[in-house]
Amino acid sequence: MTELERLQAAKIPGPDTGIEVKHTFCSICEPLFHCGVDAYVKDGTLIKVEGTPGHPMNRGSLCPKGHANRQYIYRADRIQTPLRRTGPRGSGEFEEISWEEAYREIAQRLNEIKASYGPESVLFYSGYAKWYRSFLQRLAHSFGSPNFGSESSTCHMATVEAWRDMVGTFSAYDVSNAATYLAWAVNPYHSKATQLTQLYEAKERGLKIVVIDPRITPTTAKLADLHLRIRPGTDGALALGMGKLIIDNGWVDQEYVEKHVYGFEQYAEYVKQFDLKRVCDITGLEARDIEQATEWYATNKPSCISQSGAPIVHHRNGYQNFRAIMSLSAITGNYDVRGGNFPIGETYSHQWANFNTKEHEFTHCTKPKNAPPRVGDVRYPLWGALIDEGQMIDLTRQLREETPYPMKAIMAFGLNHRMFPEPHKILEGVDQLELVVSTELFMTEMCRHSDFVLPACTSFEREEFKVYPGGFATYIKPVIAPLYSSKPDSTIIKELADALELDDPLLRSGYENCVRWMLSDCVLELDDCIREDMPVKVPDAKPFEPGVYTAAGYNTPTGKFEIWSTRIEKYLPKLDPLPTYTPPWDDADPEQFPLVLSVGARLPFALHSRMHDVPWTRSLRPDPMVDMNDGDAEELGIREGDWVILESAVGQVRVRANPTGRIMPRCAQLYHGYKEADANELVSSLHVDPYSGYPGYNCIRCRIRKEAETL
Numbered sequence: 001m002t003e004l005e006r007l008q009a010a011k012i013p014g015p016d017t018g019i020e021v022k023h024t025f026c027s028i029c030e031p032l033f034h035c036g037v038d039a040y041v042k043d044g045t046l047i048k049v050e051g052t053p054g055h056p057m058n059r060g061s062l063c064p065k066g067h068a069n070r071q072y073i074y075r076a077d078r079i080q081t082p083l084r085r086t087g088p089r090g091s092g093e094f095e096e097i098s099w100e101e102a103y104r105e106i107a108q109r110l111n112e113i114k115a116s117y118g119p120e121s122v123l124f125y126s127g128y129a130k131w132y133r134s135f136l137q138r139l140a141h142s143f144g145s146p147n148f149g150s151e152s153s154t155c156h157m158a159t160v161e162a163w164r165d166m167v168g169t170f171s172a173y174d175v176s177n178a179a180t181y182l183a184w185a186v187n188p189y190h191s192k193a194t195q196l197t198q199l200y201e202a203k204e205r206g207l208k209i210v211v212i213d214p215r216i217t218p219t220t221a222k223l224a225d226l227h228l229r230i231r232p233g234t235d236g237a238l239a240l241g242m243g244k245l246i247i248d249n250g251w252v253d254q255e256y257v258e259k260h261v262y263g264f265e266q267y268a269e270y271v272k273q274f275d276l277k278r279v280c281d282i283t284g285l286e287a288r289d290i291e292q293a294t295e296w297y298a299t300n301k302p303s304c305i306s307q308s309g310a311p312i313v314h315h316r317n318g319y320q321n322f323r324a325i326m327s328l329s330a331i332t333g334n335y336d337v338r339g340g341n342f343p344i345g346e347t348y349s350h351q352w353a354n355f356n357t358k359e360h361e362f363t364h365c366t367k368p369k370n371a372p373p374r375v376g377d378v379r380y381p382l383w384g385a386l387i388d389e390g391q392m393i394d395l396t397r398q399l400r401e402e403t404p405y406p407m408k409a410i411m412a413f414g415l416n417h418r419m420f421p422e423p424h425k426i427l428e429g430v431d432q433l434e435l436v437v438s439t440e441l442f443m444t445e446m447c448r449h450s451d452f453v454l455p456a457c458t459s460f461e462r463e464e465f466k467v468y469p470g471g472f473a474t475y476i477k478p479v480i481a482p483l484y485s486s487k488p489d490s491t492i493i494k495e496l497a498d499a500l501e502l503d504d505p506l507l508r509s510g511y512e513n514c515v516r517w518m519l520s521d522c523v524l525e526l527d528d529c530i531r532e533d534m535p536v537k538v539p540d541a542k543p544f545e546p547g548v549y550t551a552a553g554y555n556t557p558t559g560k561f562e563i564w565s566t567r568i569e570k571y572l573p574k575l576d577p578l579p580t581y582t583p584p585w586d587d588a589d590p591e592q593f594p595l596v597l598s599v600g601a602r603l604p605f606a607l608h609s610r611m612h613d614v615p616w617t618r619s620l621r622p623d624p625m626v627d628m629n630d631g632d633a634e635e636l637g638i639r640e641g642d643w644v645i646l647e648s649a650v651g652q653v654r655v656r657a658n659p660t661g662r663i664m665p666r667c668a669q670l671y672h673g674y675k676e677a678d679a680n681e682l683v684s685s686l687h688v689d690p691y692s693g694y695p696g697y698n699c700i701r702c703r704i705r706k707e708a709e710t711l
C-alpha cells in the first residue's frame with residue numbers, strides 16, 4: 001500500500017487525498033439537538049462523519065444515530081424521483097414523472113377539491129423532519145385552509161399546552177444552577193445525550209438528583225442520589241402527596257404564593273386526601289423516600305424539575321399529572337428563579353435561543369379569517385385555545401364520520417400513520433381520500449398509499465437556518481448535492497405555492513428571503529450567518545433574567561400561576577380545574593390482562609421507526625422484544641429469547657421476550673417503531689387524555705403468553 005492509499009484508507013483530509021471536511025448538522029432527531037457534524041466528503045460523496053468540536057450543542061460528540069448518518073443518507077430505498085400511483089392504493093405501483101408534471105397535477109387537483117368542498121377539506125401535515133413547519137403552515141393558510149397538523153399531536157406539545165395553561169408560556173429548567181433536580185421520567189442517556197456533560201458537571205459541584213422512573217435505567221444507576229421507582233402513571237398522586245408534605249411542614253413560599261399563585265387554597269384543601277399512606281399504596285413507593293425527595297426539593301433550593309416531553313403526558317391522566325408536578329414549583333417559589341423552572345419564548349422553529357424573530361407573524365399573517373374549526377378543535381377545545389395547530393388525534397374520527405365537515409385531501413410531509421394509536425385506522429381513513437401526497441425520504445407504507453410521492457433530501461443536502469439555546473444561530477449549506485432528483489422540503493413548498501398560483505409573494509420568493517424577512521427586526525444579519533460555517537453568537541440575544549416575567553404578571557387570564565386553571569373552567573367545564581389525580585389504566589379487564597404495558601420509551605439508537613432500516617443501528621436490537629420482569633417471566637415459563645404473543649384488548653404482536661430485573665413486577669415495556677410488531681396497534685385510539693387528546697402510550701393492560709412453537 002502506498003502512503004497515499006494509506007491516507008485515503010484512514011480518511012485523512014487534505015489536498016493529497018481529496019477529502020474535505022465540511023460543517024453541517026444531524027437532523028435525525030428532534031430540532032432541539034441537531035448536533036454539529038464534521039462531514040468528510042470525497043468526490044461529492046459522504047465518506048465519514050464526526051461530531052464537530054466546539055459546536056454549542058454537542059461539543060464534538062454524536063449519539064449512535066448520528067454516527068449512522070452515512071448509512072441513513074444512502075439507504076437503498078431513498079425515493080429518487082417524483083412518482084404517480086398507477087396501481088391500487090397500497091400496491092406500491094408507481095410511475096416516474098417529472099417535477100413539473102407532479103406540481104401541475106397536484107395543484108390542479110388541490111384547486112378542484114378546494115372549489116368543490118372548501119379549502120378546509122385539505123389538511124397540510126408535517127411529521128419528521130420539522131424544520132420547514134412554519135413554511136408548510138403558511139402554505140396551508142395562504143391556500144385558505146386552517147388545517148395544519150403535525151406529529152406534535154402525540155409528542156411533546158401537551159407539555160407546552162400545560163405550561164401555557166398554568167403560566168402562559170412554555171418553560172425550561174436550569175440544572176446548571178440548581179441545588180436539587182427532580183429528573184422526572186427522563187433518561188438522558190437514551191434521549192438527551194447532549195445534556196449529560198451538563199449533568200456530570202452539576203453533580204460534581206453537589207447537585208442532588210432524584211430520579212422518578214418505574215424502570216432501572218442508566219440514569220437511575222449512574223446519576224441518582226435517590227431513585228423513586230414509582231408505579232407507571234401514578235406520578236400525579238406522588239406530586240400531590242409531596243404538595244401535602246410541603247404544606248404540612250411549612251415549606252411553602254408564602255410570599256410567592258400570595259402574590260403570584262391562583263387556586264392555592266383549593267389545592268391545599270384537595271391535597272389533604274393524599275396522606276403518605278395513601279400515596280405509598282397508589283405509587284408503590286416507600287414513605288421515607290417520598291419524604292426525603294420532598295425535603296430536598298422544598299428546602300435544598302433552588303430546585304428544578306425536568307420537562308419530560310413525552311413520558312408523563314403519554315398517559316390517560318397525563319395532563320393533570322404534569323400540572324400536579326409543575327405545581328410543586330409554584331408552591332415552593334421555584335418558578336422564574338435561577339436554578340428553578342423558568343419561562344422561555346420561542347425564537348425559531350419551536351426553539352428557544354434568547355432572541356426574537358418574526359416567525360410567528362410569518363406563519364400566521366395569512367391565516368384565513370372566519371375559518372371553520374380545525375381538526376380536533378371541537379373535541380379538544382383546550383388544545384384548540386392554547387396550541388397553534390389542529391389536534392390530529394381526532395383525524396381518524398373526522399375521516400370516518402365526516403363531521404364537522406369531510407376531509408378530502410392530505411398534503412403530507414413525513415406523515416407516518418404509525419405515530420398514532422391503532423394506526424391501521426388512520427390508513428383506512430386515508431384510503432378514502434380523493435388525494436394523498438407524501439413528501440418523504442424513503443418509500444414508507446404511507447407513501448405506498450399515496451397518489452403522488454415527492455422525494456425530499458436530508459440536512460446534509462440542503463441549506464437551513466437554525467438557532468440554538470444560549471443565543472446561537474447558524475445557516476448550514478449543502479455538504480453534498482441532493483441525491484437523485486430530491487429537493488429540500490422548503491423548495492417543494494415554494495414550488496407548490498407557485499403551481500397553485502397563490503397570492504403570497506413572500507412565500508413564493510423562496511426560503512432564504514423568508515428567513516431574511518423573519519429576521520428583519522433582529523440585530524443579527526443573515527449574511528453573517530451565511531458567511532460563517534459554525535454557529536455565531538447573536539448580538540441581541542439576552543440571557544434569562546429571573547423575576548422579570550413574574551413582575552410583569554403571567555400571560556394567563558388571572559395574570560398568575562394558575563394551579564386552578566381558569567381556562568379548563570372555560571373550555572372544559574365538565575373536567576377539573578385543579579390538577580386532580582385519576583388512575584391511568586385503560587378499561588380492559590385486569591383479570592384477563594394482568595400486566596401493565598408501556599410503549600412510549602425510546603431506544604438510544606432509534607427515533608420512532610427512523611433508524612430501524614439502517615443496518616448499523618438495527619443490528620443493536622434486531623428483533624422486537626418485550627422487556628418484562630424476570631419473576632413474571634419465570635412464573636409464565638418464559639425464557640430469554642422465546643417468541644411470545646403480547647396482547648392488549650385491541651391488538652396483539654409477536655415479539656421476543658427479554659426477562660429483566662430492570663422492569664417492575666406486573667409491568668412490561670415494548671419499544672415502538674418496529675413495523676413487524678407495531679406497539680401502537682396495542683393502544684386503543686379511545687385511550688386518550690381528555691385535556692390534551694394525547695394517546696395513553698403507557699399503562700395499557702396486557703398479557704403475555706408463550707408462542708406454542710418457540711423458534
Ligand code: SF4
Nearest residue numbers: 026029034035063066
Ligand atoms: S440523532 Fe443524535 S447526533 Fe443526531 S441530532 Fe439527535 S442527538 Fe444529535
